[in-house]
Amino acid sequence: MGLDDRKLAVLRAIVEDYVSTQEPVGSKALVERHQLGVSPATVRNDMAVLEEEGYIRQPHTSAGRVPTDRGYRLFVDRLSRVKPLSPAERRAIERFLVGAVDLDDVVHRTVRLLAQLTRQVAVVQYPSLARSSVRHLELVPISTTRLMLVMIADTGRVEQRLVELPGPVPADDVTDLRRLVNEKLAGARLSDTPPLVQALVEEALPKLRPTMTTLATVLLETLVERHEERIALAGTANLTRGGLLDFQGSLRPILEALEEEVVLLKLIGETEPSTTRVLIGDENEFDNLRAASVVSTGYGPGATIVGGLGVLGPTRMDYPGNIATVRAVARYVGELLAQN
Amino acid sequence: MGLDDRKLAVLRAIVEDYVSTQEPVGSKALVERHQLGVSPATVRNDMAVLEEEGYIRQPHTSAGRVPTDRGYRLFVDRLSRVKPLSPAERRAIERFLVGAVDLDDVVHRTVRLLAQLTRQVAVVQYPSLARSSVRHLELVPISTTRLMLVMIADTGRVEQRLVELPGPVPADDVTDLRRLVNEKLAGARLSDTPPLVQALVEEALPKLRPTMTTLATVLLETLVERHEERIALAGTANLTRGGLLDFQGSLRPILEALEEEVVLLKLIGETEPSTTRVLIGDENEFDNLRAASVVSTGYGPGATIVGGLGVLGPTRMDYPGNIATVRAVARYVGELLAQN
């Protein structure tokens, strides 16, 4: 396809104008607002080509042009540079994140910060258990037949779970169990624990065997199988900006998708490439989100990645700005985690 | 004000029809759909009176009548009986709540259940710390100068917090601290802890004094001051039912309000009367929610109340049905908590 430099410039101009005005942009307005150095008629010819190639389209015959998902894609890949953050934004990020005392606190502040800076819906995944290691396991007797199991991960996450024991267990045995469990599991990556837990049961003294078996079941459930992942969300009210024009008039599918943790995890949790990922409109695998775009990236202390974060908004969003913000926030959060 | 039985019957009919059809209801339609035993003209006279008294109003001159907030209030207080739950609903509640392993689990299941049954936005407050007692405090050494403080409440809530110690503390001292803290605080209501914590510091051995002081600060922050309350939310997508007619076309203020924990707590957290509370439209103290109604109640094991739960929706909602559901769910959750 023959897209020369000017045609690309036209596409860029269309995207920028449409994102900021939210109205279809015509050839005349384009040459007025950008120094393209050619006449509207020429721009129209270029537009015709861009439309033929599927980068823009006309909502109605007598209206201007609007970028398609494919047009945004080209824009993001080749026509935009990452916008540097304004000093005000930088300051906001720093100020927002100091004083966090808790992992919960960090995550909550982060998600609100992201929502505020981007004016989109923000999503932050808690540090993934799968990518964490066990720092310590604590067993707290609640009654003679009940224990509270508390797992503290190196990422700061704390999970707890009530354990119903098969029979009464004396305090000394609890101490033994605690020691055994920690000797075996402390320091291990959560994803590596199943065989270790198995070994624990097999090596346990006959006296402790039944209790350990129960404990092992709960351990596996808590550490590996169950609600492994947590998510924080903020800024849903931002969906209502752009007065019903975005999302073709109905927020319903979006709101539904946002309530499904599984969906959100898919969106921001796939962090293999460790670079910023942009999903535009129907590139998204969920039908409910085919009118939305997602900008996401991984975060973590140093170079490692323990979770994902990102923003979700209309396809008509400020990609360069949002990409810059998401990256910057991820970096700051990573630094914060590294300090602990 | 002279509202005889028939006028009340007319009001009831208007509310019921409007709630189910979502359209202003006229005198003719009313007599057709209800056995009022009088003619449309008579109903019109009654309507005129009801309108004068502020219970109904006309959106336009040539339209039917619509209940006002005041009309709904009268309906709820005097004209409706609590709808018994359908067997299907009963079954749904029971099935939904068995198998919950965790307080987190219970709360999440409850909030989703409520949202599903009422088709409104559901809100559930975690058992309030202020109404809980300390079951156990655990101190887990993370490094020589860091402890993880874990508080387990009798309601099942678990709070944790990282403590930065002023200097290295040997393991034996941690054991002592743990014992001291538990001796003093275990069993105490959280709201009663401040003086006890103070006493802990004063009675501590000189050797432990600095550490205990730091610990005390964090304890007070964690137990009393900070994010004492937590909230779970579900069903926001239900706001989009009734296609923009409810909430005068903009979900924005509602979504904004739902993001403020403080607002939600005010809505469902004030559980003094222990009976079901209904807030209709502008009875609500938050401007953002003047187009919404809230049905809420307290829940807890036995007769005690440890938190609140409820639903939020358009003023045009099925009050009798929602009240019944909210009550039933609260009772079941209470029973569930009592078992632990």
Place this chain on the structure above:
DNA sequence: TCCTGGCACTCGACTGTAACGAGTGCCAGT
């Protein structure tokens, strides 16, 4: 005294027509 049928009236919803104008595609000329 209260209810009812009848009737004029209001006013939003809908329909059809016309003018307007933003924007386009195409073509001939440079």
Place this chain on the structure above:
DNA sequence: ACTGGCACTCGTTACAGTCGAGTGCCAGGA
């Protein structure tokens, strides 16, 4: 290869007219 000009499309807006649901009021009857 670009440009100015021009005819054309079609959504938007304004306006007028009709329709009908629903009302308020009144006179007559139980």
